[in-house]
Every structure is written in C-alpha cells, then in structure tokens.
Amino acid sequence: MGILEVKGVGKRFGGLQALGDVNLSVAENSCHAIIGPNGAGKSTLLNCLIGKLIPDTGSVTFEGQSVLGRSPHEINQMGISRVFQTPEIFADLSVLENMLIPCFAKRDGSFELNAISAVRNQKDVQDKAMHMLEDMNLADKRHMHAASMSRGDKRRLEIAMCLAQEPRLLLLDEPTAGMARADTNNTIDLLKQIKEERDITIAIIEHDMHVVFSLADRITVLAQGTPLVEDTPDKIKGHPKVREAYLGESAD
Amino acid sequence: MFGLEKKDLRLLMFVAGLTLLAPFLLNPFPEGSAMAQFNAGYPDLMQRFVIFGIFAIGFNILFGLTGYLSFGHAAFLGVGSYSAMWMFKLFGMNVIPALGLAIAMSGLFAIVIGYVSLRRSGIYFSILTLAFAMMSYALAYSVLATDMDGPDKQGLLQKGLTGGETGLQLTLQDPRILGAQTTESGNIPVPSLFGVEMRSATELNLGDWVFTFSAGYYFSGVIMLLAFYLSIRIFRSPFGMMLRAVKSNQQRLTYTGLNPKPYTLAAFVISGMYAGLAGGLMAAMDPLAGPERMFWTASGEVVLMTILGGAGTLIGPVLGAGAIKYMENILSKINSDILHTWFAFLPDGLENLIVGMIYPFIGKGWHLTLGIIFMLVVIFLPGGLVEGSQRIGRMFKRKQADDDKPTATTEPAE
Ligand SMILES: Nc1ncnc2c1ncn2[C@@H]1O[C@H](COP(=O)(O)OP(=O)(O)O)[C@@H](O)[C@H]1O
Ligand SMILES: [Mg+2]
Numbered sequence: 001m002g003i004l005e006v007k008g009v010g011k012r013f014g015g016l017q018a019l020g021d022v023n024l025s026v027a028e029n030s031c032h033a034i035i036g037p038n039g040a041g042k043s044t045l046l047n048c049l050i051g052k053l054i055p056d057t058g059s060v061t062f063e064g065q066s067v068l069g070r071s072p073h074e075i076n077q078m079g080i081s082r083v084f085q086t087p088e089i090f091a092d093l094s095v096l097e098n099m100l101i102p103c104f105a106k107r108d109g110s111f112e113l114n115a116i117s118a119v120r121n122q123k124d125v126q127d128k129a130m131h132m133l134e135d136m137n138l139a140d141k142r143h144m145h146a147a148s149m150s151r152g153d154k155r156r157l158e159i160a161m162c163l164a165q166e167p168r169l170l171l172l173d174e175p176t177a178g179m180a181r182a183d184t185n186n187t188i189d190l191l192k193q194i195k196e197e198r199d200i201t202i203a204i205i206e207h208d209m210h211v212v213f214s215l216a217d218r219i220t221v222l223a224q225g226t227p228l229v230e231d232t233p234d235k236i237k238g239h240p241k242v243r244e245a246y247l248g249e250s251a252d
Numbered sequence: 253m254f255g256l257e258k259k260d261l262r263l264l265m266f267v268a269g270l271t272l273l274a275p276f277l278l279n280p281f282p283e284g285s286a287m288a289q290f291n292a293g294y295p296d297l298m299q300r301f302v303i304f305g306i307f308a309i310g311f312n313i314l315f316g317l318t319g320y321l322s323f324g325h326a327a328f329l330g331v332g333s334y335s336a337m338w339m340f341k342l343f344g345m346n347v348i349p350a351l352g353l354a355i356a357m358s359g360l361f362a363i364v365i366g367y368v369s370l371r372r373s374g375i376y377f378s379i380l381t382l383a384f385a386m387m388s389y390a391l392a393y394s395v396l397a398t399d400m401d402g403p404d405k406q407g408l409l410q411k412g413l414t415g416g417e418t419g420l421q422l423t424l425q426d427p428r429i430l431g432a433q434t435t436e437s438g439n440i441p442v443p444s445l446f447g448v449e450m451r452s453a454t455e456l457n458l459g460d461w462v463f464t465f466s467a468g469y470y471f472s473g474v475i476m477l478l479a480f481y482l483s484i485r486i487f488r489s490p491f492g493m494m495l496r497a498v499k500s501n502q503q504r505l506t507y508t509g510l511n512p513k514p515y516t517l518a519a520f521v522i523s524g525m526y527a528g529l530a531g532g533l534m535a536a537m538d539p540l541a542g543p544e545r546m547f548w549t550a551s552g553e554v555v556l557m558t559i560l561g562g563a564g565t566l567i568g569p570v571l572g573a574g575a576i577k578y579m580e581n582i583l584s585k586i587n588s589d590i591l592h593t594w595f596a597f598l599p600d601g602l603e604n605l606i607v608g609m610i611y612p613f614i615g616k617g618w619h620l621t622l623g624i625i626f627m628l629v630v631i632f633l634p635g636g637l638v639e640g641s642q643r644i645g646r647m648f649k650r651k652q653a654d655d656d657k658p659t660a661t662t663e664p665a666e
Contacts, residue, residue, distance in 0.1 A: 050507060076509035088507070092500040093493075101497055102508050106489050110511040113518055115491035118255060165509060235318065 001064070003028040004049070004169060005203050009058035011044055011225075020226035026169070031066070031202040033196060033212045036222035042205045043085060043212045046171050051075045051083050062169065073110045079168035083175055085205075087154040089145035089161070095138055098146050098157055101205040102164040105124065128164065136160045136190075151182040156190070163194065170194075172204040176211055188214050213237070254571065259582035260484050263566060267480055271473040274298055275463045278605040282460030286593065289585060292578055295466030296537075300474040300577050302469070303533045308557040308569030309483050310526020315520045316554070316564035317492060322377045323551050325387030328358040328548035330392060332531025334413070337420045337541045345441045346429025347471070347536040351529060358522055358528020360647055361388075363558075366520035367403065370513065373502075385551050392543035393417060443536045445471055450536055463502030468537045475533065476570075479526060482587065483660075484566055486522070496564075537634050547618065556622070559631055562636030569638045583618035 002025035011019040018041045026032045027164040030209065034042050038151045041053040047053040049060055053239065065215055067075050090098050103125045108114065117144040136156050146157065155175060162170055175191075176184040188211055195202060195215070212219065212233070219236045221228040236242055253261055270277065279293030280282070292298070307329060315321055332354035339350035369380040397416030400409035414420055422440045426433065435441050443450045450468035486492045497505050498512050505512055535541050544550070553576065561572025591607040591614070598606065613621045633639045 051506075070425045071511070072506040073509050076507055078505065082507055084507075088501060088504040090500040090504060093496060097493055097497075098492075100493065101505070101510070104494070105369040105509040108490075113491060113514075115486050115518075115522075117487045117490070118257075118485070118488045119490050119493055120257070121255075121487075138638055240441050 001081040003063055004203070005059075005061045006045075006049070007061075008188060009045070009048055009055045009060065011048060011053060016223050019048070020224070022058070022222075022225070022227060024204055024227065025200060025218060027198065027218070028201055029193075030217040031167075031204065031215050033216035033219045034203065034205050034222055035207070035209075035212060035219060036228075040222045041225040042220045042222055043058075043173055044225075045202075046082060046205065047175055049075075049171065049247050059241045063068045067082045076165070076167075077105075077110055080171065081162035081165050081167035082171040083155070083158050083162055083170075084175065085175060086157045087151070088152055089146050089158055091145075093146055094142065095146050095149070095157060096129060096133065096142040097136075097163060098161060099133055099142075100125060103132075106165045132160050143230075154180055155179070155187070159190070163198075166198075167200065169201045169203065170204065172206075174205055174207060176206065176208050176218045184208060184211065184232050187211070191215055254481065256484060257488070260488065260566070261368060264477075264481055264484060267567065267570065268477055271302065272470075273475060274467055274473070279461060279463055284460065284463050289590065290582055291356060292582060293463065295297070295451075295464055295469050297327050297577065297581050298466070298469045299472050299537045299575050300581070302472045303530050303537070304474075304554070304557065304573040304577055305476050305555050305570045307527055307530035308534070308561070309479055310523040310530070310570040311554045311577070312523075312558050312563060312565075313486060313495075313526070314437045315558055316522035316569070317499065318516050318519050320370070320373065320520070321378050321555065322369075322381040322520070322523075323370075323548065323555065324381035324383075324388075325523065325554055326546050326548070326550035327385040327388040327548060328362060329478070329534070330388060330526035330543065331358045331361050332528030332533075333535040333541035333545055334392070334420060334531075335528070336532035336535035337422070337539065338413075340422060340428070340430065340535070340539055341420075341426040344428045346431065347443050347445050347532075350443070350536060351532040352473075353537075354528045354532025355525045356528075358531065359525045361525025361528075362521040363517070366517050366524065370516050370520060382548060382551070385546060385548060389546040389548075391542055392546055396461050414541075414543065416545070422539050434482060443464075443539055452536070454492070472533050472537065480528065480566075480570065481549035483664070487566060490491040491515070491518070498591050500650035507628040556626060558625055560636055562638030564637070568636050568638040575637065579622055579625075583614055583621055584616065586614040588615075625656055 004026040006022055006024040008016070009019055010020040022045060033055065034045065035133065036042055044053065048055045050066065051067065051070055054068065062078055067078070090101065102118065104112070105137070107125060109217055130139065130142070133142055138153065138157060138160065141153065144146065146154070149157065159175065167241060176187050179187065192215065197232060214231050218230065221236065221242050222232040226243060229236065231239065254264070273299065275293045280292045281287035281291050285574055311322070328430050335354040335357040336350035340442065343349060356370070365381065365384045369377050369384065370381060392414040393416060396414045397412040400412055401407045424434055428441070434443055448467050450471065453464050453466040454464045456465065494505070494510065494515050498515055502512050531545065534545070539541045552556055557572035557576050558569045559572070560575060561570065562568025587609060588611055591610055592603065596601045611617070629632065630637060634641070
C-alpha cells in the first residue's frame with residue numbers, strides 16, 4: 001500500500017471527461033512523476049487530491065484515510081501540501097510574513113484566536129521562518145513585498161512555505177515552468193536535497209524531461225485523462241507507446 | 253511599553269495627545285470672531301468625533317484587514333443603543349453596565365448575521381449584510397414597536413421594545429431597580445459614571461477663548477483610546493496577520509491548512525462589538541435611541557469614513573471619522589449670509605458671483621462637498637488621508653535630505 005492511493009477516479013466538466021479512470025499508487029518516500037501532454041488532466045488530478053475538486057467517481061486515500069468529503073484545510077492538515085502551477089503566495093504580505101503563516105498553521109492548527117500577543121514575540125515561529133528563508137537564500141528579501149519578487153523567487157518561496165508545514169506528501173505542479181535553465185537546475189538540486197534530508201513523499205507534474213529523469217523514482221504517463229503506463233524512468237524512456245503519445249513531441 | 257513597538261507606541265501617544273487636548277485644538281478661534289463657526293471644540297461634536305472613531309476603528313478590523321465590505325454595520329450601532337437604553341430603563345443610569353450589555357448584544361447579533369453573510373464573499377456578502385441591516389431597521393421601526401403591554405396597561409412595553417419612529421426614551425415610570433427612579437427634584441435621571449454625570453462640563457475662559465471640558469467627552473475619549481490600543485494589538489497579532497492573508501489570497505490560506513471561516517467570523521464579531529460599543533456610548537451621551545441609527549445611510553457613512561481615512565491603516569479610520577463629522581457639522585452650518593459677510597470686500601457683482609459658486613457646496617449641500625472630496629481621494633489617494641500625509645511627509649523629508657546632504661542617512665525599512 002502506498003502513502004497515497006487513487007482508485008478509479010473520474011471527473012467530468014460538462015461534456016469533457018477530464019479524468020477517466022485513474023488508478024495511482026504513490027509509494028512512501030518516493031518521488032513519483034506524472035507526465036503527459038497539455039490538457040491531459042494532470043492538474044485536475046491534483047485538484048482532486050487536495051479537495052479543490054471532488055471527483056465524480058472513485059476514492060482517494062492518504063495514509064489509509066479517505067480524503068474525499070474533507071475541506072481543503074483539513075486535507076492540508078493531514079499532511080498534504082501543494083505548490084501550484086502559477087505561484088500562489090500572499091502577494092500583499094512581506095516575504096517573512098508569507099513564511100510565518102505556514103509556521104503558525106503547523107504550530108496552532110487550522111484556527112487559533114491569537115489576537116493580543118504580537119507576531120514578533122512568537123520566538124519559535126519567527127526562528128523557524130527565518131531558518132527556512134535562510135535555507136532558500138531568501139533571508140535578505142524578508143522585508144520585501146512578496147508581489148515584487150521575481151517569478152523564480154516566488155516559486156522558491158512557495159516551496160519553502162509548503163515545506164515549513166513539514167508535509168508528508170508534497171505535490172508540485174510544474175515547478176520549473178517558465179524558469180531559466182539555471183533556475184531549473186537550482187530547483188532540481190533543491191528538490192533532491194529535500195528528498196534526501198526529509199521523510200517526505202513527492203508527487204511532481206513536469207513537462208521538462210530533464211527534471212523528471214533527474215528526480216523521479218516512478219513515472220505515470222497520463223493522456224486524455226487516463227494513465228497510459230506506469231513504470232521506472234528507464235523503462236519509460238524506451239516505451240514505444242510513450243514515445244508516440246508524449247515524448248515524440250519533445251524528442252526533436 | 254504596553255507591549256507595542258516604538259512606532260505604534262508613538263502613534264498611540266499621538267492619538268492620546270490629540271484626544272486629551274481636543275477641547276483646545278478644536279477651538280483655535282476666539283469666541284465671537286468671524287472664524288468662530290469653524291470651532292469644533294464643543295462637547296456634542298467632540299463626542300461624535302470619538303464615538304464615530306470607535307465605530308470606524310472596529311469597521312476597519314473587518315474591512316481594512318480582511319477586505320470583506322459590510323454594508324450593514326449600522327445595525328450593530330442600533331443594537332448597542334437600544335441595549336444601553338434598556339439597561340438605563342431597567343437597572344439604572346450607570347454607563348458601565350449599559351456599555352457591557354451593548355457590547356454583548358451586538359456581539360450576539362454579529363455572530364448570527366456574520367455566520368449567514370460570510371457564506372458568501374464579495375458583492376454578495378455586502379448585499380447580505382445590507383439586507384440584514386434593513387431588516388433590523390424594519391424590526392426597530394415597526395415590528396418590535398407594537399404595544400406589547402395590551403390596550404389597557406401602560407407599562408414598560410407600551411411602545412414595544414424599540415419605541416418605533418419616535419425612538420426609545422427614558423420615562424419617569426422606568427423601574428431602574430438598582431438606582432434612583434427619579435432625581436430629588438422629580439426629573440428623569442441622566443447617565444452617569446459612579447455619580448459623575450455625562451453631560452456635566454466645566455468651562456475655562458482664557459481671554460476671548462472659551463474651552464469646554466465635558467465629562468462625557470473625556471469618558472468617550474478614554475474608551476476610544478482603549479479601543480484604538482486594542483486594535484493596534486489585533487493588527488500586530490498572528491490573528492491580524494491571518495486576516496490580511498484572507499484578503500491577500502484566501503485560496504493559499506486554505507491550502508496552507510487554515511480555515512478562513514472562523515477568522516473572518518471572529519473579525520466580523522469583533523467589529524460588530526466595536527459598533528455596539530459606539531452605539532451604547534451614543535445612548536450614554538444622549539439617552540435616546542431611534543431606528544434611523546440603523547438606516548443604510550449610517551452603514552454607508554462608516555464605509556466612507558474608513559476609505560477616506562485609509563482602509564487597513566491604524567489611524568485612518570479615526571481621521572476619516574473626524575473629517576466627515578467635521579464637515580457634517582461645520583460646513584452644513586454655513587449659510588449664504590455668512591458667505592456674503594466673508595466676501596463683502598469684493599465689488600458687488602463679483603461678490604454675488606463667488607457666493608453663488610460656493611453656495612451649492614455648503615449648508616445642506618455639504619454632501620456635495622463630501623462627495624467631491626471622496627472622489628478625489630479615491631482617485632488620487634487610494635490610501636486615503638493617511639497616504640496623503642505620508643506623501644507630504646516624504647516630500648518634506650526629501651527636501652530636508654537635499655538641504656543637508658552630507659549628514660543624510662537612509663532609514664532602514666521598518
Ligand atoms: N474547472 C474546470 N472547468 C472546466 N474544465 C476544466 C477545468 N479544469 C480543467 N478543465 C479542463 O480539463 C482538461 C484537463 O485540464 P488540466 O487538468 O488543467 O490539464 P493539464 O494536464 O495540462 O494540467 C482541460 O481540457 C481543461 O480545459
Ligand atoms: Mg496543468
């Protein structure tokens with residue numbers, strides 16, 4: 001049994017069957033990549049895992065507990081964090097505040113009426129947030145408005161925010177999309193380091209094959225809402241069906 | 253000190269200074285001079301400044317921090333006033349229990365109204381709060397104003413819970429079981445704080461100037477300072493930060509494991525209680541409560557105050573409340589005779605022309621002036637009066653820096 005079990009999940013938008021019959025098992029402490037052409041339903045699948053969408057059919061269990069019917073914040077508190085395809089951060093807040101919020105969420109749970117004590121006096125949370133920012137080389141920018149950061153920095157901040165929650169499962173939706181080569185390599189290194197240092201499972205959606213083959217332990221290829229094949233990176237590379245359906249596009 | 257950062261402490265001290273010295277600051281012109289009508293240092297108006305300041309400070313906790321725009325906060329103002337009045341009628345004229353009940357009742361109302369309204373966001377939230385406030389108005393105006401004593405009895409509920417159009421008033425028959433039912437001279441007693449009557453005042457004559465120190469004003473002023481202090485603490489707390497996160501990106505907040513609902517509801521209830529406190533104080537200053545206090549225009553007014561002063565800033569709502577109440581009470585008193593005396597030095601034709609041009613903006617036309625100022629602020633100073641003063645401050649600083657370049661130092665961010 002994997003840490004995440006997706007069984008027979010289907011999702012329809014009007015006339016469009018975005019997800020057909022998705023079965024997926026993500027092993028604990030592995031890195032599982034999901035690849036597939038645009039519109040294959042990858043983001044939709046992630047949306048079904050975090051409570052943003054409720055699938056029409058099937059079941060999703062995380063660490064043996066059903067995820068369906070729970071609200072997004074509950075699912076997150078179970079230990080699933082997600083990095084979105086376009087960075088979702090608190091644009092109007094400072095970088096440090098962006099970092100503090102997940103630290104509070106980890107310490108205090110989904111609601112705490114802590115309305116009198118000052119944020120700056122919460123030593124434990126402050127230290128943790130600063131530590132995370134230093135790890136990500138964002139400490140110098142802590143007083144910056146998050147909105148005014150570069151796209152790469154926003155992405156790293158979002159990853160840091162997710163990691164601050166110490167999730168058991170980290171979902172990444174095209175984390176290197178729109179990044180320059182150097183930034184992409186930095187992200188690969190960062191994710192490798194996270195994988196080594198932490199007790200964490202990663203599920204990553206990615207277009208860049210270089211990223212996928214440097215990180216993934218297993219790969220699922222999704223096309224038109226159904227998994228085509230699932231295998232190790234080496235096998236996937238040589239798979240004729242995959243070459244035809246997906247890799248063919250980017251091989252040349 | 254007080255658990256505040258230096259910057260915030262300075263702001264609190266600034267507001268405290270303004271509040272304590274208001275009778276002087278607002279009366280700069282000698283009695284009897286032509287400018288005396290711009291004096292705002294009389295108790296009735298000063299009380300309104302601080303009471304609406306409280307209302308706007310509380311409103312800002314909801315609107316300024318979370319971005320949820322309530323169009324029905326006057327309902328809580330009304331609930332606070334009626335609650336305080338009933339406390340005066342049933343138990344006695346001490347203002348402390350009256351304010352306590354005002355806060356508690358408006359809090360209860362806010363839980364119900366907030367719970368329902370917060371099921372929606374954006375414009376739908378605003379409309380729901382507006383609907384609730386108008387329902388409250390209708391309740392106060394007619395439904396709860398029917399004779400609940402029966403035709404032959406002349407008791408407490410003769411005019412219902414709210415007194416309808418004429419409002420809820422004190423009478424000689426009110427039981428006031430914990431205090432005196434009537435004064436020694438047989439009159440209705442007045443609200444007081446352990447014997448100090450709210451309407452009592454002393455005057456200080458300095459040359460041509462007359463300064464009035466009113467017990468009611470200072471009592472309200474101290475309460476406003478407490479309310480302001482509490483709002484600073486809320487702004488700087490983890491709770492306040494979460495409220496700003498709700499405004500910034502609610503989606504990220506939920507996917508960070510936080511439940512926005514209780515946060516927004518708590519903000520709604522806190523701001524409702526501030527409104528209730530303000531309503532209770534109104535009744536304490538002038539023991540009368542009418543349904544018009546809940547009318548939608550009253551809800552709109554606090555929105556204007558907050559935006560005009562600077563939503564989401566600490567001091568903005570206080571400035572906005574002061575500015576609007578000043579215009580309402582001072583501009584509206586200027587009439588064409590006064591204008592003619594001002595411009596009498598001009599040739600007749602020109603005098604009439606200028607008076608004719610200004611006339612629409614004064615007296616009953618003060619709303620026009622308010623509208624124009626509001627538009628100018630929203631378009632050119634989206635951060636309100638606070639942004640305006642910051643810009644002036646920066647201009648001033650830059651000039652200073654230009655003057656003494658060698659010693660100029662850059663200030664650290666924050
Ligand atoms: N909320 C939605 N409503 C309607 N259609 C949607 C919605 N989300 C995704 N889709 C459609 O479902 C299909 C799969 O989308 P998506 O999961 O975003 O693909 P990708 O694999 O590129 O991430 C696309 O055709 C998309 O247009
Ligand atoms: Mg996608």
